[in-house]
Amino acid sequence: MAFRSVFDGGALRTEFESAGISPHFVPLIWKYVLHNPGCDLSDVPSLPSAAYPLLSSKFRPLTSFRSSALDSNDRLTTKLLIRLQNGNSVEAVIMRYDTRHGKYDGKPRSGGPRSTLCVSSQVGCKMGCKFCATGTMGFKNNLSSGEIVEQLVHASRITHIRNVVFMGMGEPLNNYAALVEAIQIMTGFPFQLSPKKITVSTVGIIHAINKLPIDLPTVNLAVSLHAPDQDIRCQIMPAARAFPLGKLMDALQTYQMNTQQKVFVEYIMLDGVNDHEQHAHQLGKLLVTLKVVSLSSKYIVCCPLLKLINFLWSFNEKYLFV
Template identity: 65%
Template sequence: MASSALHSVFDEATLRNEFKKRGINIRCIPVIWKYLLLNENAEVFEVPGLSNAAYDVLRSKFIAMTSTVKATVKSADQSTTKLLIQLQNGSFIETVIMSYDTRLGTYAGSPRPGGPRATLCVSSQVGCKMGCTFCATGSMGFKSNLSVGEIVEQLVHAARISQIRNVVFMGMGEPLNNYKSVVEAVRSMIGHCFQLAPRHITISAVGVIHCINNLKYDLPNVNLAVSLHAPLQEIRCQIMPAARAFPLGKLMDALHAYQEHSKRKIFIEYIMLDGINDQEQQAHLLGKLLEEYEVVVNLISFNPIGSISKYRTSKKENVELFQKILRGVYNIRTTVRQEMGQDISGACGQLVVNLSDKKSPAKMEYSGKPEGIPDIEDLSILRS
């Protein structure tokens, strides 16, 4: 069998099914994973202590890693690391590791809890078909969905660099447009040797309503972040063409049902675009839209995306007033995300793979200054 046809050993459902067909004890799967995590260059058949039948299956149908890290770029302050990963079909994706210390600063006048930790921002697709006009990934168009193994392998690559505590599906692609693979990948991340807490995983979505309706049953303890970005459907359609398929009223009904079932806060992502969605009137409209929900609104600075950008970053005073209205008038918990990795094009909305540039990805020139951010998972458990 050709190497390109081999499955990732980190595609748990496929591995489990193949083992069950041969009567192999599936309890050895965590053993296989742990060995490969600790031995970066090991082959699947080198895992010790398995049965002959297990080795036969592994040799014929699986490979330790289907993807390869082709370039690693660090931000100037060393807080952010962007990985350029090549898939076995030749396509490229990006994943970002953000490291920080949550004890820095204060929360509600008291020292912040926690300590050093790392969050991994993973991709779920090559490109994206949602076409959000403020996002660099959208300029790529949709290329393909990632397999379960290709999603989980991003965590494997990152775990060899840093101890990952949190995973956010905020990289390239719309996670809910690759629903089955994302759900299976998350289940692998919270089980066996990864053992991530469900509340430390966040799935970010533009608003694929039927998938949100399913998510509350399939992954009830995982965080949901919704890219709302405007309180009116007309503005959403202007900046997010895919929003035409997801009417705001129906989306809010789906979020209500999701929250009733999950009993969890919902994160609302709101990118601040100067003169588009950042005015005082729009803050009041957003407050009225959300005041009956248990939400945390995360105001996101627009990150420049080169020549394709037609927007400007909101003025600081507009962001502050927007936050003040949501907090003071509507009692909605509202944070301002301070981006990490802008100097390596690893911040929100900046992930795009363009290998037509003659520069090596590892030697690309970047500008800007990254800053620390609060951890989105921490926001769901800190007191209001």
């Protein structure tokens, strides 16, 4: 029998309400599980007596376990391999950094050491992006909201997590309901992450982007653009055929109008594919109507990244490159 995670919030609240148990006990269960690794749900104190047999018959504190944790040589990055109860595995990555190093928007950074967790939303992925190892797996299954949140639970036992980015395995907006519920749990008690510290990355699922201002209005949106031309974009990301660039840009303009937030634009540099000067001109014209933060990366060799960045900065100072 497959058990549900107690962090599958919707399922747990539904079961409690059906049994006449107040759902206000749910966050208290989460707090106990978070602070008591390896606990049994019968150990959770101060619940109504009817809650215990319900919990033991249908739920588990965690339905996944951390099968490995590999540190980088500089110990700033830790890759977690999370084993799910169906036998599949997903990866989550802890990234540590000191915000006092460097500048942001031309100003000295404040703060100190912080940790960001990169989480997965699916086992495998349907998008088939050419530069992504997960894209070679194909799609296997969606994660439940609890399985997404459990990645944060496992990581929190290693270090305090301040930021979460949905940039791991899978296309988050193709698992929309679980994504929304997981983020609502992460921003509520006991995790209490700021929605502004959560970023959802997508290849550009237009119909889901249109729903984000209603369901997750203050969460950051990152879009994997990677080319200012639809044909090149489809070569890099075959799934982009279903999301024409013009319609995607219209959706982003509407999103920005409704949320008043900057959009993160991700651009991976592929040597000889999307790194020519003409692409810089096209990209500048494409983004001129948006306020964006650009996340640019070198991929393969000899990519004139700095030339592209300097051009875009001179083109429109609304772009902020990090």
